[in-house]
Amino acid sequence: MNTANTHFETLSIHAGGEDRNPKNALNHPIFMTSSFEFDSLEHADATFEFETDDYVYTRGNNPTLRLLEERMAILERGAASVAFASGMAAISSVLMSLLKPGDEIIAHRMLYGSTWNLIKNILPQYGVGCRLINFADISDLSDRVTERTKVVYFETPTNPNLDVIDIAAVCDIARAKGAKVVVDNTFATPFFQRPLELGADVVVHSATKYISGHGDVIGGVAVAKDRDYASELKFGYMCEFGGVMSPFTGWLLLRGLKTLALRMREHEKNALAVARYLEQHPRVKRVYYPGLPSSPGHETAKAQMSGFGGMVSFDIDGTLAQSKQLVNSMKLFKLAVSLGDCESLVEHPFAMTHRGYTEDEVYAVGLTPSMIRLSIGLEHHDDLIVDIDQALSVIG
Ligand SMILES: Cc1ncc(COP(=O)(O)O)c(C=O)c1O
Structure with a gap:
């Protein structure tokens, strides 16, 4: 090829x-095997010396x-x-x-x-x-x-x-x-x-x-x-x-x-819809998504990426406690670490993946303690937006 x-x-x-x-x-x-059999010591010798394309042990190849x-x-x-x-x-x-x-x-x-x-x-x-x-x-x-x-x-x-x-x-x-x-x-x-x-x-x-x-x-x-x-x-x-x-x-x-290409296109389409929805919501202070023209990284992203991906983060106009309440109120979005799955996931970095950071360190690296991170999955974006909408309405 x-x-x-x-x-x-x-x-x-x-x-x-x-x-x-x-x-x-x-x-x-x-090939669910730990070791590979040799025909002879000569074959083993050639394989150990990389003179053949054959295999020795799965920890190596x-x-x-x-x-x-x-x-x-x-x-x-x-x-x-x-x-x-x-x-x-x-x-x-x-x-x-x-x-x-x-x-x-x-x-x-x-x-x-x-x-x-x-x-x-x-x-x-x-x-x-x-x-x-x-x-x-x-x-x-x-x-x-x-x-x-x-x-x-x-x-x-x-x-x-x-x-x-x-x-x-x-x-x-x-x-x-x-x-x-x-x-x-x-x-x-x-x-x-x-x-x-x-x-x-x-x-x-x-x-x-x-x-x-x-x-x-x-x-x-x-x-x-x-x-x-x-x-x-x-x-x-x-x-x-x-x-x-x-x-x-x-x-x-x-x-x-x-299916990577298919999935990435769909993750991106959904992420853009969610980011646009969040950007116009009165309780949302800031949306982090390189696909939004308002994002500081938008021009660089446009130049070096062919798509903006499926991750969206945002800050609410509210307290740390309210950001946690919002996360706890989401239903379709599952509360979990990791990302890139078919299922949409929500996580609270300060309380979860980035919990090793102090509050001062969080600000020093460009995060906020109340930031919420979404891994936008492959469900229909309208359903995702309905879920975020009801969670935002819980914090009033
Ligand atoms: C950007 C990034 N790099 C590296 C890792 C670590 O990968 P793994 O959990 O597969 O060890 C993660 C995990 O969340 C990640 O988000």
Whole structure:
């Protein structure tokens, strides 16, 4: 398949692994095995030396996972990818592989809670310095990236306040200083945004979210621009830290990928309808959605994304207690962490995913304690709006 000239929708169903399906099953089988048998010691020798394409042990390689890794690399326009047990396994392994004692990481101030904890509290225990700054204004980023800076890290759009970071501009600055850029593309997915094409070195995903799309797995993927780096990440870090994905998870993610484009279009259509409804509601103070022209990140999002995604956050004109009452009043929206599922979900970051932040820290990173985050699912948007409307009416 000529992947360069084939559309995303086709690649997400067919790309990769053409010659590795011994029984011609239309759907690639799940290779649910820990080990692979060798014909002889000579065959084992050749496999250990990477002289054959064969397999040793699923913690290192597995045909189901290899197909997922090939497909993800093609969809993100990378050279190769590595599947992990979770998004955090992917993020922690990538950062450990790129940083050593004495180095420094610079990250955008707003990050998913566990990533923030890893960068702010765990990496410093291994001698890695960290600075969290606001990438929404990169006018002085060039001065801040020093010789010690080996990684520049951000999500875009960010979780949960949908900041949009100019990927190409940050990559230009980092490249000039010799730092690697790692982008968390979980919210946008490769259907809407491909950071490697804009200059990033590594893309990480919580595949738990839109790649799965059905809220039934935990998984992660890191896609690299450089094949040798991906190989080092796989055999030097994933394999040794042991954060390997189950082949069953890999198979479910391959299934999820087949409908990614369809789902993302629908998530976006619903999200836009909800964001527009919220924007005109008198009890809503601010809506965070890059698809709204009023959003500060709208122009950058339009330039680097082909769609704005399915996540919407908002602040009410009211108290913290009222924001909690609103969340408790929602019925169709399920109160749960995670995102990207068919079901619409609501969460209260300050009370849930970002509960590690103090009130001061929340404001310092561009959040508010009463912000509400919605993962807009695939139900009809009119029904979603009816639910939000009745919940808003409860707070009067
Ligand atoms: C943007 C983002 N990155 C990374 C993660 C971590 O992924 P996982 O839960 O699959 O480890 C999450 C989880 O919510 C997330 O929202």
